[in-house]
Amino acid sequence: MVAFEVPEIDYTRYTNRQLAAIPLAILAIALIIIGGWYAVTGAPVNPGLDFTGGAELRVAVDAPDGQAREQIQQAFDPAPETIRSVPNDNTYILTFQTESVGVSSLEEQARAAGFEVESSYTVSASFGSRTQLLALGGVAFAFLGMSALVFLMFRTFVPSVAVVLSAFSDIVVPVALMNLLGIQLTLGTVAALLMLIGYSVDSDILLNNHILRRSGGFYESTHRAMRTGVTMTLTSLAAMVVMTLVATLFGIQLLAAIGTVLVFGLTTDLVNTYMLNLSLLRWYKYEGVSN
């Protein structure tokens, strides 16, 4: 059987500044994107249906793709905001950001046009804004709770900050990517962001634990932590890439959304853990400790 090995990186060739520069630059760019988004659109991310209110219909249309889209455009008043086709079969997911027309009448319009309504979903605007508040509160609570726990576990400032900072970046970078790729914030993506807090901290804790609490030299500990940590992240990454692809093919939006955000986050985590967190730890180990 072919076993792959996590390659050993010669960290001595790079200074702490060089190492930290890349992840910090990525983080800065992500923050600029989110800030810019906020300045232009009034929200740091594109809130989806769950938060803005609106309606979503999933309809089966018995026609080839181009024709089907045309039929859909004609069938509805108001016209759907977005039309997405599900690769696996001839169904389309339509969203309507409208308050004036109820989902009942949209269902009727769909049936009148000869489409089969496979699912419908509607959220009122006021319910959506309340959900948004809850979701923000949830993410904030999860992040603060995680931070408190990390400080309790390590009881030293720099290593704890390293973990919290890289977890922060693990959330912020996917959010910026979502903006760039036009992925909306939904309940599924919120769940994925929360999941990231849990997942991303794993490899950071592992690294800190190996370097701070074990005997052995810095680089030896680092390499051992990397062997385990990179394997962990790669397995999760493999599972999530596959889940995203399959779920997209089947049109299971919740799973696809969770998968996409986790893929972004886990990839970011590889960079953050082994460049940002590592450089902070090395600085702490060699220069930060006065004794």
Place this chain on the structure above:
Amino acid sequence: MGTVRDNWRIFVLIFVLLASLFALFSPTMAQEGTDTPGLASSGPTNLEYGLQLSGGTRIRAPLVGVTADSVEFGGDGAPAIEQNVANQLDNVTVADVIVRPQTQTSGTVEVTTDGVTPDELGTALDRAGYSYGSTRDGVTEATRTQAIDILSSKINEAGLSGGTVQQIQTPTGENYILIEVPNEDRQSVVDLVNERGNVRVDVYYPSGGDYQQDTVLEQDDFQSIGNARQGGDGQLPNVPVVVREDVAPQYQQRMVETGIADQGGSRCRYQSSPDETDPCLLLIVDGNVVNAFGMSPDLAASMRSGEWAQDPRFILQTTNFSEAREVAINLRAGALPAALDIGPDGDGTSSYIAPSQGAEFRVDSLLTGIIAVLAVAGVVFLRYGEVEVALPMIVTALSEVVILLGFAAGIGYPLDLSVIAGFIAVIGTGVDDLIIIADEVMAQGDVNSRRVFQSRFRKAFWVIGAAAATTIIAMSPLAVLSLGDLQGFAIFTILGVIVGVLLTRPAYGDILRALLTR
């Protein structure tokens, strides 16, 4: 010798696995008279599927209304207060005002029509001369409970099996009614629950050159309500009812007075010529006249003689069978104290999944999960190259999912897409932790003694415990916040982490030791 004592973790795991398999597959464990949403166990397992995976409708909405607390009644009775408050508000009838005494002299006043603000209620109370503590949006707990009872019985009466109605409260204090009905399309559920279901019978009779309309029978005046009948033989579809004995004589007298029970009965032409018809009885549902009918000569005669009140049977005629059914449902279930705030400018959410779509999701999400597991297995095999390490890893991670599935089947938790996502997350974190154990245990040369193994295992466990704690903290908001569909995801991720740390991951350590220290 001592195998059981040394490997007790493995034996506990096997025992729990067997128990889970039993819960999953044993026909004796099948839930009967299921009151959870979703289909009862279908297929070979005892698993129940939620609406996303079985199809159906879910509606989540608050009740319409405003409430004033600590209203001083000043000696007035509830009916008088309801009348006085209704008079002060536009478009509000007595039926929309609910007074609930809490002490002898004070209580709450609710107005359950759309468009009345708390301020307007306050002003109305001031004008009517009642002092009050405060006014707010929303209705009282008593009204919500009553609404839930009525909605449940409406759904049962309509024959929608497996439907549930419950109350949920958000951490910010809003109350929502959650209705889930499997296999039923959105519109018919909305129609059913949207109707206040206020049924009454009015008499419409000529009086001084004009026509007058008075209510003669209300919901409470019926002693029993029969099943809706098709009619036939010249008879319209109808609902047979029995009027309460204490109301019957009064009703009978009104019939005679108003001329409905005239000699030879009455012929109603309310629909065609309302200005010159005989007196009519009007069947009114939610303010709309559903049907108008006169009285047969026989019935009229028995009313005139007073015999009818001895045996106060009566039929409510409708124009078609579905109306008859609706009337029967509404009469039996009672009228909703307040309407649900759904509709285009409402305050809720609703979703509908076609049963065929649900079934498709069920298969597709299962496939997605299996493929994700295969991907994980692939990476693990590639990384370790040793079947002895990798295979138990996959088996252990899968056993976590089996235990969670058994748990779901055991407590009848309906599986939804979010729960499936939780399972995939559990496999992810599970395998991560097993990798930590494997790497730690096999680090730096062979594991030749049990002592070395134990100490390395313990070190690995510190990281696992720390990671588990952060995952639980990160997921806990989702588990308690009613962010709708994600509760299942959070609950099963947290459960998976707990099962993993307490049960499966220690057992994997034992398995690895048995394989490595031979």
